[in-house]
Amino acid sequence: MILDSYTAMVPLRALAALLPRPVALALAPHPWARFLVDFMYLPRWRPEWVRIEGALPPPPFVIVGVHQGHWEMAAAALAHRVPLTVLVRGHDDARLLRFREATRARFGIETLVAPACGRLLAALRRGRAVAMLVDRDGRAPHTAAVLARRAGCPLLAGAVRDGPRGRYTLRIDPPCDEIGLRKRIETQGRAP
Secondary structure, three states: OOOHHHHHHHHHHHHHHOOHHHHHHHHOOOHHHHHHHHHHHHHOOOOOHHHEEEEOOOOOOEEEEEOOOOOHHHHHHHHOOOEEEEEEEEOOOHHHHHHHHHHHHOOEEEEEEEEHHHHHHHHHHOOEEEEEEOOOOOOHHHHHHHHHHHOOOOEEEEEEEOOOOHHHEEEOOOOOOOEEEEEHHHHHOOOO
8 A cells, every 4th residue: 555655654744744733634534544644743742632541550561452543642642651562563665664663762662573472571571561453363362362471461452442633542441361352352343
């Protein structure tokens, strides 16, 4: 997809530099376009853009979700409260991968490219929270549960909901086991 390239980021960065965030978001008709536009505003992130619902335990913990809502904004909110490591998939466009990693690094977010089980476990043992999106790999929920068990930390499911005017809500469910996690992920996948 042309929008999923570093080249597409150049005009979006210019748009974010010129327009107030609500105006730029209103000009993006498609959810993927809104995601990309809003990603350009992350360097100016404000805590009021993301509300966290539910109890956030002290790290270490593993939090998982599905590709719905703006997880980059949610990661910024989490990193505002706890040291955070995120797992991402590799990308054909290495410049885009580096750009996204540099943007996350502004919040102290450590980015690991899959596969990275050993490095994720090390991050947990260093007292960091680990965030993963697990709906594109059938083994990922099991991997998340194993990481949490090995680190002796809670396993959480989270869901990000888009709200009006570029606001987001990160709902954090109580700790669960792998079976509970799979049920929550299935429910998230059916949510509008």
